[in-house]
Amino acid sequence: MEILYKELTLVGLNCASCAVKIEEKVLNIAGVRHAAVDFVNGKLIIEAGSSQEMKGIIEEAKRVVQSIEPGVKAVEETPGKSTKGHGRDESKVLNRQEIIKLSFGAGLFFIGLLFRFTGPVEFALYLTSYIFVGGSVLLQSIRNIGRGRIFDENFLMSLATIGAFSIGEFPEGVAVMLFYQIGEFFQESAIKRSRKSIRELMDIRPDFAYLKRENGLDKVSPEEVKIGDVIVIKPGEKLPLDGKIIEGAASLDTSALTGESLLREVGTGDDVMAGFVNKSGVLTVEVTKEFGESTVSRILDLVQNASSKKAPTENFITRFAKYYTPAVVIIAASLALLPPLIIPEAVFSDWIYRALVFLVISCPCALVISIPLGFFGGIGGASRNGILIKGSNYLEALNNVETVVFDKTGTLTKGVFKVTGIKATCGYNEKELLEYAAYAESYSNHPIAQSIMGEYGKTIDQSRIRHYEEVTGLGIKAGVFGKVVLAGSEKLLENEGITFEAVKESGTIVYISVDGKYAGYITISDEIKEDAVKAIKELKAMGIRKLVMLTGDRKAVGQKVGELLGLDEVHAELLPDQKVDKLEELGSGKAPKGKLIFVGDGINDAPVLARADIGVAMGGLGSDAAIEAADVVIMTDEPSKIPQAIRIAKRTKIIVWQNIWFSFAVKLLILALGAGGLATMWEAVFADVGVALIAVINAMRILSINNI
Secondary structure (H helix, E strand, C coil): CCCCCEEEEEEEECHHHHHHHHHHHHHHCCEEEEEECCCCCCCEEEECCCCHHHHHHHHHHHHHHHHHHHCCEEEEECCCCCCCCCHHHHHHHHHHHHHHHHHHHHCCCCCCCCCCCCHHHHHHHHHHHHHHHHHHHHHHHHHHCCCCCCCCCHHHHHHHHHHHHHHHHHHHHHHHHHHHHHHHHHHHHHHHHHHHHHHHCCCCCCEEEEEEEEEEEECHHHHHHCCCCEECCCCEEECCCCEEEEECECEEEEEEEEEEECCCCCCCEEECCCEECCCCCEEEEEEECCCHHHHHHHHHHHHHHHHHHHCHHHHHHHHHHHHHHHHHHHHHHHHHHHHHHHHCCCHHHHHHHHHHHHHHHCCHHHHHHHEEEEEEHHHHHHCCCCCCEHHHHHCCCHHHHHEEEEEEECCCEEEEEEEEEEEEEECCCCHHHHHHHHHHHCCCCCCCHHHHHHCCCCCCCCCHEEEEEEEEECEEEEEECCCEEEECCCHHHHCCCCCCCCCCCCCEEEEEEECEEEEEEEEEEECCCCHHHHHHHHHHHHCCCEEEEEEECHHHHHHHHHHHHCCCEEEECCCCCCCCCHHHHHHHHCCCEEEEEEEEECCCCCHHHHHHHEEEECCCCCCCHHHHCCCCEEECHHHHHHHHHHHHHHHHHHHEEEEEEEHHHHHHHHHHHHCCCCHHHHHHHHHHHHHHHHHHHHHHHHHHHCCC
């Protein structure tokens, strides 16, 4: 079934509650399978079933955006073009106009405060000031009521301030609107700065490429370069596309993609990735991927679209905000009407004022704005450390990890096999044994086969090989030099009825037989990664309940690696389907909210990665299969990034919940004080706009997450 995705950039969207309303309305459009507003990046992401449906959906979505936020433009993303500059000049003019109106209105307000005037003059002065300060809010409120949107911030502020005028509190009515507008201005500025900080954090997209032509170098956009083209990268420039070096050598700064501070030395024949920075030397590179498929482009897409996969906390707050504001309005109405009817000597004007304080406080903007900013900041910070987290749902899930299950080869070990021992018997010498093994393994791409051929080091004459057969999971059977050669595991020789003595030593043992007689064995060893021990220690220190390794390697090899690393359990000699069964068995023992991570290479372990609560791929730079397979991708292949990812998740959660509890606590306090007549609208404005501003600033602390 065809599934299409479309992105609209929402230029000028700074209202978090409006973003929620746009998302809800677009989700209800016929044909929409999924829709999400990424408030941080100002994007609307839509999923539909066909291109015909999508056409109509886009037009309807644009109408929805206009109906909810008339000042916001929905611009379709065009490949190779940026919407970054849309609306920039208009926004500046709008801000300048708003500042002039606010300044004039504020001047009239302060004149009214400083000098005494007669009743009608005072009213006229404050009313004029109010129109300059809050006219735009009143107009927006009237428009929204016409569209059936009552419980929004514009309506609440209009109702509260008009209510203040109606009971003779002219200065307070103007002051609340003035400081609300000033607060909104600073809040919008804080959101823009936050977005800019996050964009700068992810500013790894190259701007140009020097394309090599017959008459010299041509400076072009990376999108214009095709596979097979040759580009030149000078010192200090960013690599614009993935490719292979055909001339030159240099030191590359890979930190933008990997988080690693050490420079990487490269030369002719080496693969390089877009986003690396050339620190020395001139490189001539043949392009191997178009820009849209380059590593940097895919990383940016992954990180920027991560906000569409919302964490449970985000979904809860969205649902909560939907009911919270109407509930507060109902309570405010009851507060204004019931006490004067029930309590003797209660005055309507007094209780109306208290109800107005309630109204000013009711908007949950602090929560709706700061929570997505917090999660996206965590995802952005993780990506700068070489950890790609594909959604805030996975970031939040990392807080509840109970069990971490590792693959062995390429995950805890380097996956670089070397021949470390050759033992010949029955009249054969080591040289002959290695030659038989190399010929038998010559058609195989398995790392063990490659290591044997690498040790042999001579050209294989394929004409000397007959009847090649790969025995699944056991080894190779081939005719070599007119003899039947077996090369593989103990079971391979046992199944063929060959008598031999099993070897008990660390490393992978390849047993060799020639014409039905045991000829000896070759020992292959795989080295443990330098930071694997550190990773296991850190995970244990965090309180991870169980650390397990699943491997298809021999039991002796698996047990040896498990002992060196201090793992809790090792399960060896497993086929891919048996790994899935074992993972399900391990998962059945965890707590209801506990999460199980599987860490693999992202290619051979795709079924297990998909079955785990959180699949973590040791992706390596440019591993397409790894980037597609997992929920989290470790770009540096370092196991120590796993505890770092968990620490980032925990820090993000702490800051997000700080915002939630702070916002609730301040609002509940002011609500209680307002109901008791102890809080004025001044405190109420702080509880609304001030708390939102503080929450946004607090969320930005997540951006300082490097090397946590």
